[in-house]
Each structure stands twice: as C-alpha cells, then as structure tokens.
Amino acid sequence: MLFDKWFPDNISTFGGEIDSTFYLIFYIVGFWFLLTEGAIIYFAFRYRRRKGYQASHLRGETLKQTAWILIPGLIVFLLDLGIDFAGGHAYNKVKFDKPPSDTKVQVMAKQFDWIYTYPGPDKEFGTEDDMKLEPGDKNHGLHVPINRVVTVILQSEDVIHSFFVPVLRLKQDIIPGREIPVWFEATKEGNYEIACAELCGFSHHTMRSILFVHSEDGYTKWEEKQRLADEAF
Amino acid sequence: MTDHNVSEDEFQEELKLSFWYRYIFSVDHKTIAKQYLFLGLTMAVVGGFLAYLMRSQLAWPGKPVFGWPVNEGYIDSPHYNALVTMHGTIMVFFVAMPILIGAFGNFLIPLMIGAPDMAFPRLNMMSFWTMFLATLVMIASFFVPGGAASAGWTGYVPLSADPIYTGVNWGLNFWILGLALEFVSVLMGGVNFLTTAITMRAPGMTLFRLPLMIWMQLSAAILFMLSVGPTIAAAVLLLLDRIVGTGFYDPGQGGDPLLWQHLFWFFGHPEVYVILLPAFGILLEILPVFSRKPIFAYHIIIYSTIIAGFLSFFVWAHHMFVSGMDPRLSLPFSITTILISVPFAIIIFAMIITLWRGSLHFSTAMLFTLGTLTTFILGGVTGIFNGSPAVDIYIHDTYFVVAHFHYTLFPSSIFATFAGIYFWFPKMFGRMMDETLGKIHFWMSFIFFNLTFLPMFALGMGGHMRRIADLSRYDFLKPLQPTHQFITVAAIVMGIGQIPFIVNFFRSLFAGELAEYNPWRANTLEWVTISPPPHGNFETIPTVYHGPYDYSLPEIEEDWLPQNQPIEESLLSTLKGKV
Amino acid sequence: MNRTSITMENHEILQGRTDIGKIGMWWFLASEVMTFGGFLAVYILYRLASRGAWAETASHVSVLIGSINTVVLLTSSLTMIKSAEAVDNENRNSVRNWLGLTVLLGILFLLIKATEYFIEINHGFTPLTNPFWSFYFALTGLHGLHVLVGIIVNLILFVMACRGTLWPNIQQRVEFAGLYWHFVDIVWIFLFPLLYFQY
C-alpha cells in the first residue's frame, strides 16, 4: 500500500485491521483534504481582485445558502460515524475480545528497563518455578512462541511507562497501581524491538528491549534451557 | 461618516502622565494588550530557541549543539526532557495565551464593542502583572539547581510527583507555581472579558451584531474559566505531594495516577480551543475584509462555536485511549470526539465559501489567514486518525501526534497571530507595516513550516516515539535519522524566516508610513476611531446600526458600511432581513 | 474635547448598568465552583474507590465539633444577609452590627477549626498519616483560607461602616462580600458531610 515503506512490518493478528483502518481514514480524509485545499486554491486564483469586479453580497443566512455548509457537515458527520464503527471492530479485538491463552508473561517496567517473569511449567505465577529475566541476563527480552495467543500482564514499579511493540501495532501505558493485561499473537519469527513510549525520566530513550518470536520448537527449547539455567543458579 | 478630529489637548493630556503610568502600570486596555504582545513575542523567541536546541540534538545526536551553554554543548537526556517540557509549556501558556487572549482579546474587546475600556481596568493591569510574574517564575526555573521541569508539559504523575524520578526538585515546583500564576492571570482576564462584553456594549450592539472575534474570545474565556478549576485542584494536590509529602498520587498509598491525567485533560482539551477559537476569530475578521464579502453564515458559525465549546468538556479522554483507563470509556469519548469535528468542519466550510465570488486582495494579513486555513485543515483531518481508538493504539505518543498538534497549534497560535499583527498593527501603533517584507516573511514561514512538520507524519507512521532524546538506540528508527536532519534544517530556515518580521515590526514601529483611521476599509468599530486610539477609545461612544460584515451591499456605492453608519431610510425596505 | 470629558461621557453611557460587578463576581464564583469541584471530585472518587477502607480512620474526626462549626458558619451567612437587608432598609447601625457579628462568627469558626486541628494532631493524625487525613487537612485548610479571606473582606467593610466611609456603593460592596461569604458557606455544606460522616 501507499505507506508500506514507512510502516514497520506487521506481525500480529490484529495489526492488519489497525493498518486498514488507518488507510480507510486516510482515503476519506484525503478526499476532503484535497477538496477543501483545492477549493481554497481555486477560489484564490479565480476571485483575486480585478478592476471593475464587485464581490457579491452573500450572507449565507437562508436555508438554501447554508445548505452549502450544512450538507457537507452532515456528510462529514456520517463519514466520521462510519470511521468510528469501522475502527471500533479493531479496537474491540485488541481491548475486549481477548481470546483465551495459556501463555502468560508478567512484565514489570521500571526506570529504565523491563523485567519479564514467565510462569514456568506449572503455568502459574508466584510459584517456585517462575523464571525471571532481569536486565543484563542472557537473552533478556520477551520470549514468545509463534502463532499462539500470548497474554502480557503489565505492571510498573515506579512511574508510567508504555509497552510499545511497533511490529505488533500494540501500545499500552503501564500505570503503577494497576495491572493491565494485553494480548497478541505473533505470526512471524524473528527478533523485534520493544520500546517505552511514555516519557519516564532521565533515560527514557534507553528503555529498549527485544521481543523474540520463536518457532514452536524453538520456544520449548528456549524454555527448557532457561529452566535448567535457573535450576543451576 | 462623522469626522473624528481629536484635538491636541488629548495628546497633551496623555503626555502629562509619567512614563511609568503611561507604559508600565497603565490601566489602558490597549497598553496592556501591547504589553501582552511584547511578552508573548519575547517568550516565542525563548520557546523557538528551545525548539532549535531540541531539533539540533535530534538531527545530530551526540554532537555538541551550537548555543547550548552547559556541558560543552552536549545535550544529555535529562536536559533534553527539560527542553521538551519547557518548549511545550512556554509555547502553549506563555506565547499562545498571552498573545491570542491577552493581546488580541484585551485590545479588541473594548474597541470592537464600542466601550471606553475594560469593565475592571485595574484588574486588567493586575492580570498582566500576574502573567509577567508567572513568566519570571517560569524563566527562573531554568536556573535553579536541578534545572527546569522535565516531566513533559502534561506533567504526568508519578513522574512529576517525586523528585527521585526526574532529579528535578525546585524546577518542577517552579513550573507548577508558574502555571498556577498564569491560570490566575487568565482567570482575572476572563472575568474581565466576559463582564465587559456582557455589560459594556455600545448602544445598538446586540449580541448578534458582535464581531465574531468577540464571540470567539468570549467562548474561549468561558471554556477556560469553567475547565481550569479541576486542573488547579489537581496541581495543588501535586504540589502538596511534592512539598509536604502527602500521597495523593502515590499508588502505594491509595492514590491513582490516572486521576491526574483525567483532571489535566479535562482542562487540557478545552485549552486547545481556548487557543484555537481566538485564532479563528482573527481569521473570521480578516477574511471578509480582504474578500469584500460578508462572512458566510454568521449565525451558524456562532452556534457551531457554542456547540463545539460545550462538547469540548466531554472529549478529554481521547488523549487517554492507551493510558490504561477503562476501555469502556473509549467508545463514548471517540464519539464525542468525532462529533466535535463537525462544528469545526462547518466553520471551515463557511470560511472557504466566504472566498467564493469575493474580490480577494492578498495583503500579508490575508496571506497568513489563508496560510492558517490551509495548514489547519491538515491538522484537523489528521486529528481523525488520533480520534479513532484503533489507529490511536499505534500512533499514540509517536511523531504522528507531534505533527498533528503542530499542524493545529502552529497555524492557530503563530500564523493567525501574524495575520492579526499585520492586520491590526496600524490600529495598535498608528503605523503601517511593510508589505514586501511581510510577504517574504509569509512565504519563508509557510514553506518551511510545511517542510518541517510534514515529514513528521512519516516519522510517526514509522513508529517513532515522541520525546526520545536519541533515536540511535533503536535499530528500527536508525533509517529515520536523515529525515530528522532534513526537518532540523527546515526548522532552522523557518527560524531565519522570522528575521524579516522582526525587522519589519521594529522599523514600522518607528518609521512606518502613518496609518489612517481605517486603512483596510473595514466595518467593525475599532476602525472608526483614530489610529492609535486615545485613552477612552472613542470621542463619543458610537451607536451601532447593523452587523459587522456588510460588505459589497449592492444597493450602496461603497463596498463597505461601517457598523456605526446608519442606513438610509430608503434602503431599509430593500435591505430588510439583510442587515 | 479632552480626555476627562471623554471618560465622563462614557461613564454616563454606562449608567444604569450596576450589575457589572455582580456579573464579574458570579464568573469568579463559577471558576471557584469548578476548582472546589475538582478537589471534591478527587476526594469522592478516592473515597468510593477505597470501598469503605477509610471509614475506620475517618471515625476519629469529631462530628460534634464539625456540627457546631456548621451551625456557626450557617448562622454567619444569616447575619451577612441580614446586613444586606439592613442596607436596603438604610439602617446604618444595624448594617454595622450585623457585619460585626458576621466577622465574629467567622473568627469563631476558625478558632474552633484550629482547636480541632490541635486535638487531632495531638492524637497523632497529621496530613501524612494516611490519604484520608491528607484530604482532610488539604480540603479544610483550603476552605479555611477562603474563610480567612472572607473575614478580611468583611472586616474591612466593618471598619468602613464604623468610620462611616462605607456608604457610597454600599449596596454593591455588601452584596459582593456576601456572595463570596455564602459561597464559602456552600463549600462547607459539602465538605462537612463528606469529611465528617461515616460511610
């Protein structure tokens, strides 16, 4: 599409819908933008001051005249509603219709790094076999399997951060005092960047992390390796 | 028209006042307006300089920046955050507000409604000096230990609630104090504006004969007065958190950081319209004068403004779609958000149709007006992207938002300000500004403004976060570095483009061609008195016979009809329902 | 025509618009409503969100003292409006006396409030104890500041009334001071149940 060069790749199941909402809005408002700008430029040339030409006294107070602005206003209103409902589906998908998932990760944000906690084999947090990836650990980052619904539980230790993964089209502020779950399903293997998108202090710009999307096998392997390393420790 | 010869006595009387009472502690609304204007323009230079520092750091991270006084020119991340914060704060609260509300509101409200002065002249003076004090406090915050506030212009808690998070202690306290003083100042101004316009209108000046600028100023004042309260409350609680050590925003003690965002944006969004509406007012005054046409659909513009003003109290959460607030709030707020675009769309359409079949004269003021209109449209339509909760998930807190609000606020607070200055300069200072320099200024500003902010949309689509001091940490952002350099160069050229304005302004101030009463042949009341008007404004209070935009009436010879000029009896029947 | 005559003439035109100050005053009060509204909103929301967890600590405020103070402040509102009535009846002594009584009741309110603070702090409830007490001291403190401003305004009017300099513009002056004073009273009407009652 038009802006493919600028948008990062999309690797999430809902990212496509967000992008298509973007394009939908782009074409609608692009049309209005061209129309209004075109009108201004055309009028500016056509009605520039010339000798002997008197402007017409047009007050726009009768219903017939005001229709020229009210009807476009109405169309704008209807298109706006359309945009809202079209985008509402994507928003619902991200925020409300959370599919069930058995892969859960806790993300604790703090100035200026991320701590990832995996529930381990028993799939429950707060137990012995939790695996924690602290900053500085080997392969520090968010490890997820491909094509599986992952729930990320966001928490913050200090200030507001924002969990932003451009390739997933996913962004969620992290509020201290609230536990905010988000979900995604990655569709492409690889290593991607996670950023903090909310100003969080001195070194906000260094709050970067990596999202590792593993293949099904690769994920089990990584989990196993991580568990052994944890036990050895 | 009656001839307004104000005799020498009047000027002699003026001269008898000492310098201090004439220029510094004046209670004359026009002098106060000029004080606001100079304060705002000075702060614009400060804010612009901060922008230059930021842009230089972004374009060439890790390189020393020319003009940055500390650390051998290297801007580190905490200082970058302070620059971002102070640029936003200064531009919104100490440039846009003093100029659009303080200067134009003060200057035009009494003149346009035909009043000798404000309802409370001394309150007016106090309002300016409170603003001045606020400015001093804000400037001083740069020089206290720890530097200026660096929690963003929105001051989100808990980042701003505890010095350990930013390392800024007194800077942020000063920031809150400065803002509080600024709010108090604008509140005093607002009381004054509203009371003046309600009670001191000249005979015959009915509500629906008021120029649209007055309507816009009044709407802005009402919006400000009714929205700022919760934010003052929130700011007091924040200050108590910082100084006394209470825990209003500390989640560990039962506080809720999101409440700050709610209360801030409850004010923050109407604040956008507090800036935008007076800017629209300027456009709506200039368009008819240089099109020689009545403004299209005067009444509908007023109703649209009222509807938009009311709606603006219930759109604030669209700043918070990804903030972690209850997502159920998103739908109602996205609906109010798109609803509010309709009245503004209607106003814009009305402005465009005003050009149709007009007789357009492209003076500098008109060029800036059209420049504002064209750029603001882009800012307005890109707001739809942000208003859609789904798209906002991706573009929130990216450069897309930065580009969007610069496309709305820059035209409205800078371009419209220039339009207003070029237009009312003769009335303010009694001299004409130079048109050639003005046109150079316009084209430099307009072209390089677009070159600066258009690429930012692309940055935002690339996922570039705001408020990042150095993008080189992120691999996916590295390819965007050249774009940043392009933007910075464009921004610097835009800055240079303001030099013609400064030259023009000061040269015209002292050596410009003397202005007549009504150099633009405009209808509104400020043009029926001499330029500049004396203390007391009008020799006799004019009586108003018709609306402000009766240009090019086919029945009369001239293509204009001042508001204080009676319509001949013979014409009354033909003009029935028209004027 | 010189400047003075311009101003004179302009003032003539403004004759008959005595509500200039009143409208200004009401706009000021409107913004005050929103400011106190902000404080109250924060407090109500937190208190509701606490799901009754603040009730225990909030039971240490003295409803008795609070009720007495409410009576004092409501009565001072009555005396204030009585002085406005006396203005219209052109009863100068009565104006002075009612004003003086209002000032006294205001001072009494602050004294009772100060005693209450003293008792509470002695029992170990300071603004830093917990969120409830932070709110308690912040809200009553801000209200107390407003009462103080009102007392000063009323006191000035009272002194002027004693000296007999109040009489030009008396109606407006007493009315505006009264509007402010009643507003402060209304704020207390909301603060009292919200802060003192058990819920």
Added chain:
Amino acid sequence: MTNTERPHPNYVAVWIWLMLLLAVSLVAVYLPFSQGLTVFLILVIALVKSVLVATYFMHLRFERRLILAIAIIPVILFIGMLLTLLPDIVYNPVVSVFYSADTH
C-alpha cells in the same frame, strides 16, 4: 446611588430549614444503607442546603437568567465530570487492590 428595591424573604426561616436539614443528615448517616447510597443521600441533602443558600442568601431567585446560567453551568459540568470519572476510577475492573487507608 440608587437603592433599587430588592425583595427580602424571611431569612430566618431559611436558616431554620438549614438547621433542620443538618439534623436530618446527621441522622441519615447512621441508617443502614450501603456506602454508595449513603454518599448519594448526604450529597443530595448537601445539594438541597446549598440550593437554599444560593436561592435565598445569594439571591439567585431574584436575579436575571444570565446569572442563573453562570451559576448552574459549572455545577452541571462538575456532576458530568464526576459521573464520567466513576467507571474509570471506582468501578474499573483493572484497578488492583492498592486501596487501603493505613499503609504507613
């Protein structure tokens, strides 16, 4: 100085009503209602009291409509704001359990 005729209703009666309402609210709070209902009730009583003060002591009843509007609009906005914030701050399912009074 013109002394325009201003009506003066029986202020003492208003004051007695205020005292009565104060007594009612002192009793109401001990009735066995839920927290939400109690808050609602005492707010309603407070509202009635303040309306009394505003209509009679502040003379709103005798003012022109403009002043009535100036007085009422902020109240509407305040109530609107409060109601809008309720779902997020109080009834938000994602708010975690940090709320307790005595953490010190």
